[in-house]
Amino acid sequence: MHWNNYFIPTTRETPAEAIVPSHQLMLRAGLVKQLVAGAYIYLPLGYRVLQKITNIVREEMNRAGAIELHMPAMHPVELWMETGRVEAMGDTLIHLPDQEWRSGTVLGPTHEEIITHIVRSFVNSYKQLPINLYQIQTKFRDEKRPKSGVLRTREFLMKDAYSFHTSWVDLDREYRSMYDTYCRIYKRCGLPYVAVEAESGAMGGDASHEFMVATDAGEDILVRTGDSSYAANLERAAIAPPSTRSSTASPLESLQEVHTPHVGSVEQVSRFLGCQPADLIKTIIFVADDQPLVALVRGDHEVNEAKLRKAAQVRSLVAADPETIRKVTCAEVGFAGPVGLQVRIIVDQAVPQMQNAVTGANKTDYHLKGVNPGRDFEIKEVADIRLPVAGDSAPNGQPLVFEKCIEIGHVFKLGTKYSVSMKAHYQDAQGQNHPCIMGCYGIGVNRIMAAAIEAHHDDAGIIWPMSITPFQVLITTLDSGDELVISAARQLYDGLTQHGWEVLWDDRELRPGPKFMDADLIGVPLRLTIGKKNISQGLVELKVRNAAEVHKLSVTDALTRTDQLIREALATYQS
RNA sequence: CGGGGCGUAGCUCAGCCUGGCUAGAGUGCUUGGUUCGGGACCAAGAGGUCGCAGGUUCAAAUCCUGUCGCCCCGACCA
Numbered sequence: 141m142h143w144n145n146y147f148i149p150t151t152r153e154t155p156a157e158a159i160v161p162s163h164q165l166m167l168r169a170g171l172v173k174q175l176v177a178g179a180y181i182y183l184p185l186g187y188r189v190l191q192k193i194t195n196i197v198r199e200e201m202n203r204a205g206a207i208e209l210h211m212p213a214m215h216p217v218e219l220w221m222e223t224g225r226v227e228a229m230g231d232t233l234i235h236l237p238d239q240e241w242r243s244g245t246v247l248g249p250t251h252e253e254i255i256t257h258i259v260r261s262f263v264n265s266y267k268q269l270p271i272n273l274y275q276i277q278t279k280f281r282d283e284k285r286p287k288s289g290v291l292r293t294r295e296f297l298m299k300d301a302y303s304f305h306t307s308w309v310d311l312d313r314e315y316r317s318m319y320d321t322y323c324r325i326y327k328r329c330g331l332p333y334v335a336v337e338a339e340s341g342a343m344g345g346d347a348s349h350e351f352m353v354a355t356d357a358g359e360d361i362l363v364r365t366g367d368s369s370y371a372a373n374l375e376r377a378a379i380a381p382p383s384t385r386s387s388t389a390s391p392l393e394s395l396q397e398v399h400t401p402h403v404g405s406v407e408q409v410s411r412f413l414g415c416q417p418a419d420l421i422k423t424i425i426f427v428a429d430d431q432p433l434v435a436l437v438r439g440d441h442e443v444n445e446a447k448l449r450k451a452a453q454v455r456s457l458v459a460a461d462p463e464t465i466r467k468v469t470c471a472e473v474g475f476a477g478p479v480g481l482q483v484r485i486i487v488d489q490a491v492p493q494m495q496n497a498v499t500g501a502n503k504t505d506y507h508l509k510g511v512n513p514g515r516d517f518e519i520k521e522v523a524d525i526r527l528p529v530a531g532d533s534a535p536n537g538q539p540l541v542f543e544k545c546i547e548i549g550h551v552f553k554l555g556t557k558y559s560v561s562m563k564a565h566y567q568d569a570q571g572q573n574h575p576c577i578m579g580c581y582g583i584g585v586n587r588i589m590a591a592a593i594e595a596h597h598d599d600a601g602i603i604w605p606m607s608i609t610p611f612q613v614l615i616t617t618l619d620s621g622d623e624l625v626i627s628a629a630r631q632l633y634d635g636l637t638q639h640g641w642e643v644l645w646d647d648r649e650l651r652p653g654p655k656f657m658d659a660d661l662i663g664v665p666l667r668l669t670i671g672k673k674n675i676s677q678g679l680v681e682l683k684v685r686n687a688a689e690v691h692k693l694s695v696t697d698a699l700t701r702t703d704q705l706i707r708e709a710l711a712t713y714q715s
Numbered sequence: 716c717g718g719g720g721c722g723u724a725g726c727u728c729a730g731c732c733u734g735g736c737u738a739g740a741g742u743g744c745u746u747g748g749u750u751c752g753g754g755a756c757c758a759a760g761a762g763g764u765c766g767c768a769g770g771u772u773c774a775a776a777u778c779c780u781g782u783c784g785c786c787c788c789g790a791c792c793a
Contacts, residue, residue, distance in 0.1 A: 153727050155787050652752045
């Protein structure tokens with residue numbers, strides 16, 4: 141490809157709206173342009189990268205036996221009503237309300253309903269299972285706040301796969317296979333990914349893993365140990381129980397009521413009484429399966445509702461409204477405490493360690509000092525029910541570290557949630573009907589592109605992994621009036637093209653400076669520079685984008701060396 | 716949805732507070748010339764309904780009201 145005949149609108153300055161490095165570089169390198177908030181145009185260079193990524197995804201999915209198809213982006217809302225997800229998705233689901241036919245149409249944020257509809261239409265027998273169907277398709281979600289370039293958008297490309305099975309054992313096998321496939325895909329894309337245990341959230345289902353890339357541009361929190369022997373997302377991260385009661389145990393004080401007028405929050409109470417938030421026991425009241433449930437955590441900790449729900453073994457769990465709180469505690473909101481409460485209490489494992497703590501007195505404008513768990517209130521149920529904080533350890537005893545990250549993929553075991561509600565049944569060998577057991581597996585294609593840039597760039601621009609670069613080689617000709625320069629460039633261009641490589645020839649009539657700046661910006665991994673002075677001695681220059689040194693080689697040596705470097709680089713990304 | 720900010724040339728921004736001639740700069744673009752190995756220089760040009768609508772005024776980029784869009788922080792996020 142000749143640069144003059146192509147379309148790469150690079151810019152020197154960074155548009156003001158871009159904050160994160162990948163967004164800035166994608167705009168400056170002419171990869172994308174925003175059309176409206178949350179939707180991006182993929183310009184030719186960016187589209188090439190996107191295609192490289194989708195090719196890798198497709199190859200690996202096919203290798204794993206998944207079968208590609210293509211589903212519409214417009215869905216009849218009836219299918220979503222069958223699973224109750226019109227409500228579950230809420231505002232995220234984009235409706236088209238302006239015309240009669242459109243009022244029954246939504247834009248697909250994901251495709252469980254559609255794929256389940258397909259399977260129930262065509263799959264009747266266990267002989268047709270298992271099957272794994274996937275597509276690479278545009279999704280629509282009405283994100284409240286699109287941000288960070290293509291990292292969070294309302295319209296985005298996703299590879300979504302759905303598998304259907306006759307047994308949980310077979311789902312486990314496919315889940316494992318997809319997990320391994322994802323690892324291969326990310327490795328081939330050159331991403332430093334981490335697989336973590338995750339909550340499956342509103343998707344439903346049991347097991348779930350997220351694939352993360354650590355980056356400051358991210359909006360999730362990755363929790364892991366320094367040696368990565370343990371990794372999880374923030375919601376899922378398990379916390380080791382405190383080792384032993386602190387050796388500096390102080391004498392137990394007696395219970396004492398203190399007047400704390402209009403002082404309700406942890407911060408206010410600790411300031412008012414001159415103690416630390418960690419000296420308080422926070423008493424949070426929930427309604428679980430229509431019964432009040434109290435959770436106790438240290439004042440500087442936060443309850444993790446997913447953990448609490450699991451520990452309490454309840455189906456529904458919501459924060460109690462003020463009226464319920466008043467009824468349970470006989471006090472205004474802000475003065476709840478465990479002493480004397482006659483409801484089910486689940487205690488975080490950090491609380492029994494506490495001594496001479498402060499809690500609400502269940503009496504408006506009063507707190508209790510000198511509260512000692514076990515003495516002043518009974519400890520019946522202890523569990524890990526909070527979010528981790530700095531200083532906590534993983535179950536294996538190693539300290540946890542926290543990093544911002546972005547999610548680039550997610551695998552779920554869905555089970556029968558959709559097949560039951562949508563009646564996707566198959567007949568077994570005995571003629572019995574059963575709902576299909578399902579898994580689903582998603583990859584954010586645009587996010588891979590942004591994450592790759594987040595992971596591979598410097599001050600001058602992008603440094604593409606060889607596997608997803610828009611071109612493997614950039615030929616930069618200086619002194620383009622010189623016949624030797626042109627004939628050498630043509631020789632290299634033709635030679636490398638014949639080897640099957642994608643070559644971009646910067647044939648623009650520009651001074652060397654801007655050409656080198658653009659070369660670094662767009663991040664093609666190998667650059668061959670041909671100038672009058674060197675070529676008069678039969679030499680061209682070979683430079684690797686992420687290395688400082690420059691090699692002077694003959695034209696034929698440059699060709700074989702470049703070919704070799706590309707092969708070597710690609711090999712490192714293969715699994 | 717709450718809080719903050721911004722909308723003036725392709726891009727980065729000044730001008731607005733305190734209304735007043737033909738609305739500016741840098742960069743990019745076009746043409747000519749000199750240059751030519753890491754964003755050169757000279758000269759001449761093209762390019763703007765100052766987001767949009769209404770109002771105040773002799774006069775509005777500037778003041779007022781409304782509206783739309785965009786960014787940031789937070790909430791939300793299969």
